[in-house]
Amino acid sequence: MITAVRKPFAEIAGMLEGSRKVLILGCGTCVTVCMAGGEKEVGILASTLRLANEKEGRRMDIVEATIERQCDREFFDTVRDKVAEADVVLSLACGVGVQFFGEVFPEKPVLPGLDTKFYGAAIAQGVWAERCSGCGTCVIADFGGVCPVTRCSKSLLNGPCGGSQKGKCEVDPVNIDCGWQLIYDRLKALGQLAKLEAVRPIKDWSSGSHGGPGKIVKEDAVL
Amino acid sequence: MKGRRITVLLCENSAWKAWIDAAGQGPDAAKRLEGLDPVKLPCTGKVEEGMVLKLLENGSAGVLVLGCPKDNCTYVRGNYRAEKRIASVRAALREAGLDDGLVRLDFLSSLDSRKLLDIAAEFRASVLEGVRQ
Numbered sequence: 001m002i003t004a005v006r007k008p009f010a011e012i013a014g015m016l017e018g019s020r021k022v023l024i025l026g027c028g029t030c031v032t033v034c035m036a037g038g039e040k041e042v043g044i045l046a047s048t049l050r051l052a053n054e055k056e057g058r059r060m061d062i063v064e065a066t067i068e069r070q071c072d073r074e075f076f077d078t079v080r081d082k083v084a085e086a087d088v089v090l091s092l093a094c095g096v097g098v099q100f101f102g103e104v105f106p107e108k109p110v111l112p113g114l115d116t117k118f119y120g121a122a123i124a125q126g127v128w129a130e131r132c133s134g135c136g137t138c139v140i141a142d143f144g145g146v147c148p149v150t151r152c153s154k155s156l157l158n159g160p161c162g163g164s165q166k167g168k169c170e171v172d173p174v175n176i177d178c179g180w181q182l183i184y185d186r187l188k189a190l191g192q193l194a195k196l197e198a199v200r201p202i203k204d205w206s207s208g209s210h211g212g213p214g215k216i217v218k219e220d221a222v223l
Numbered sequence: 224m225k226g227r228r229i230t231v232l233l234c235e236n237s238a239w240k241a242w243i244d245a246a247g248q249g250p251d252a253a254k255r256l257e258g259l260d261p262v263k264l265p266c267t268g269k270v271e272e273g274m275v276l277k278l279l280e281n282g283s284a285g286v287l288v289l290g291c292p293k294d295n296c297t298y299v300r301g302n303y304r305a306e307k308r309i310a311s312v313r314a315a316l317r318e319a320g321l322d323d324g325l326v327r328l329d330f331l332s333s334l335d336s337r338k339l340l341d342i343a344a345e346f347r348a349s350v351l352e353g354v355r356q
Contacts, residue, residue, distance in 0.1 A: 044315065
């Protein structure tokens with residue numbers, strides 16, 4: 001899923017300063033699962049803002065809503081009335097949802113309530129870790145199912161650097177495993193260490209973010 | 224709008240029983256519970272951040288959460304969950320520029336009716352009269 005965390009309250013309050021009617025719009029998919037921008041988080045933020053506004057004597061009408069996804073146009077239909085009535089919309093979607101909101105409602109100011117982080121998995125309850133960088137040409141078949149682009153801090157494709165010590169990465173020896181140690185261990189367990197004898201050519205990074213904004217067209221789905 | 228009443232969220236396995244016991248201890252005890260609105264929960268693990276903030280937003284002057292003693296939760300970790308969530312609520316209150324003492328979590332057994340009365344009186348004095356011990 002796409003993971004995110006809520007922006008600091010002070011930053012959100014600063015962005016909303018002067019607004020009279022605010023719609024806080026949650027997203028029911030990825031950011032609900034990672035507990036950053038779903039219905040519950042919308043409620044928590046709305047209550048906190050209302051309490052802060054009451055204390056400071058600020059007048060701000062805060063409306064709450066959450067839709068299934070903010071990256072598909074049709075789901076916005078259920079909140080068109082609320083959007084129309086708001087001065088500004090604070091989106092608790094990932095960066096995709098915030099921008100797409102702006103495309104669906106070009107006349108309406110939209111603000112991001114989250115900092116979008118990465119494509120990750122829930123490795124334990126309440127803990128999410130990055131597993132994919134969206135590079136556009138997946139290479140993990142050759143690396144025992146472990147992605148060197150994401151799991152190696154330097155995205156090395158031909159073995160570890162000198163910063164690999166006791167299975168940890170020099171970038172953060174406490175929290176980050178050496179991706180290449182993981183690759184070696186996995187291939188060894190699978191009996192596929194011979195795969196590491198191949199020398200990988202320079203990767204074409206243009207299939208990912210280095211090649212500019214991507215677009216997928218699935219012809220059989222296009223109307 | 225901030226009111227003069229306090230919401231008390233009680234675990235039915237411990238604090239709720241202590242509350243019933245305390246409430247039956249005569250006029251003095253009843254007086255010490257005045258202004259407190261008890262709410263029975265299946266476990267303090269049911270307490271969520273949004274629920275407590277919504278209570279404050281809707282007029283509770285303060286929220287007191289009372290659960291089972293540590294390591295004695297019927298649902299094993301409910302009171303530990305409550306502890307983390309109340310810490311999160313208190314952080315949200317500080318962010319909003321409010322006093323984080325508006326929310327308090329404590330742990331007691333079903334036999335601790337005297338302790339409950341003391342905590343309730345202390346919390347009410349703290350929230351409504353600004354008296355801190």
